[in-house]
Amino acid sequence: xxxxxxxxxxxxxxxxxIVEELQKHVDLSVxxxxxERTEEIDSWCNKFNAEFYPRKRFRNPLSIFKEIIFLRKIxxxxxxxxxxxxxxxxxxxxxxxxxxxxxxMMHDVEEHPxxxxxxxxxxxxxxxxxxxxxxxxxxxxxxxIFKRRFGFAPKVFQxxxxxxxxxxEHDIIPAxxxxxxxxxxxxxxxxxxGIELLIDAAEILEKRGLEFGLNVYGKLKYxxxxxxTRILGLKNAELHDEFINYRKVRxxxxxxxxxxxxYTQVTQCGPLLIGFSEGVPAICSDLPGFREYITxxxxxxxxxxxxxxxxxxxxxxxxxxxxxxxxKKGIEEIxxxxxxxxxxLEEYIRNFESVL
Numbered sequence: 001x002x003x004x005x006x007x008x009x010x011x012x013x014x015x016x017x018i019v020e021e022l023q024k025h026v027d028l029s030v031x032x033x034x035x036e037r038t039e040e041i042d043s044w045c046n047k048f049n050a051e052f053y054p055r056k057r058f059r060n061p062l063s064i065f066k067e068i069i070f071l072r073k074i075x076x077x078x079x080x081x082x083x084x085x086x087x088x089x090x091x092x093x094x095x096x097x098x099x100x101x102x103x104x105m106m107h108d109v110e111e112h113p114x115x116x117x118x119x120x121x122x123x124x125x126x127x128x129x130x131x132x133x134x135x136x137x138x139x140x141x142x143x144x145i146f147k148r149r150f151g152f153a154p155k156v157f158q159x160x161x162x163x164x165x166x167x168x169e170h171d172i173i174p175a176x177x178x179x180x181x182x183x184x185x186x187x188x189x190x191x192x193x194g195i196e197l198l199i200d201a202a203e204i205l206e207k208r209g210l211e212f213g214l215n216v217y218g219k220l221k222y223x224x225x226x227x228x229t230r231i232l233g234l235k236n237a238e239l240h241d242e243f244i245n246y247r248k249v250r251x252x253x254x255x256x257x258x259x260x261x262x263y264t265q266v267t268q269c270g271p272l273l274i275g276f277s278e279g280v281p282a283i284c285s286d287l288p289g290f291r292e293y294i295t296x297x298x299x300x301x302x303x304x305x306x307x308x309x310x311x312x313x314x315x316x317x318x319x320x321x322x323x324x325x326x327x328k329k330g331i332e333e334i335x336x337x338x339x340x341x342x343x344x345l346e347e348y349i350r351n352f353e354s355v356l
Contacts, residue, residue, distance in 0.1 A: 188219050218240070
């Protein structure tokens with residue numbers, strides 16, 4: 001079976017995990033699209049013998065001609081199945097006219113609230129309009145949302161544990177103060193990720209007189225001054241308001257004890273899947289997108305979506321009433337067995353075969 005997989009730099013980490021395993025089992029050709037070539041992209045392409053294909057901005061009138069040339073090249077390769085890890089707007093307009101056997105990943109059937117990405121919103125709308133029967137989702141939670149909305153279930157390419165960073169050279173980050181439990185938030189700070197809940201919970205813990213560490217790693221994308229002031233006002237917190245280079249990710253996870261994901265809405269969560277690979281447990285909001293991956297009390301913790309509940313869970317960890325070692329063992333025995341790419345492979349192959 002000849003499969004062509006098209007991804008983008010936005011999903012370079014989980015695509016790494018997927019491609020690494022799929023190439024052992026199917027005739028897989030890989031293309032990576034991005035606006036410009038980087039050292040990271042070069043390394044990725046070299047590992048998988050993948051081809052880089054530059055793309056232009058949607059507003060550039062040359063974009064559509066670039067896409068036509070690219071898709072003709074794909075057609076000339078005569079694949080059995082083409083799998084797009086999201087599509088560009090022009091691909092959505094062209095692909096249904098050029099191909100029959102293709103799949104397109106929809107990561108966010110339920111869009112993130114307060115999203116300002118107009119191009120992303122247009123892409124979602126066109127995907128649902130023009131390629132609905134070819135859609136696959138990245139989680140069972142998103143598949144359930146799709147079925148309730150449209151009356152039939154899409155195929156699911158469950159996102160696996162992300163092992164990308166364990167295979168990269170990484171920068172060494174000095175260890176933070178030892179002895180205290182070190183909580184951390186990782187990823188761009190957007191409105192739906194609930195950073196205010198985490199700040200509220202940290203304030204509650206400080207009022208209780210508890211000692212702990214809190215590191216926030218990621219670029220502040222909204223209410224920057226207000227959030228920055230609140231975090232820096234915590235005596236136990238440090239803010240790293242910057243885009244986190246991929247070389248720093250392993251050190252960040254290794255220098256902290258437990259990830260906190262206080263999201264108010266979740267589709268899939270890359271930081272959680274990286275944590276599984278690095279053996280770092282997480283405290284997550286009690287939402288379907290997290291319940292799909294977390295076995296509460298075994299390989300992670302769920303809190304009841306309030307600052308008070310989050311503070312209570314964090315206090316249990318601080319006072320060692322919840323064993324981090326037990327959670328780490330649970331990741332190895334439960335999460336890794338359920339969501340490793342090796343264990344998800346059969347479902348991926350079955351999805352490809354169903355298209356044939």
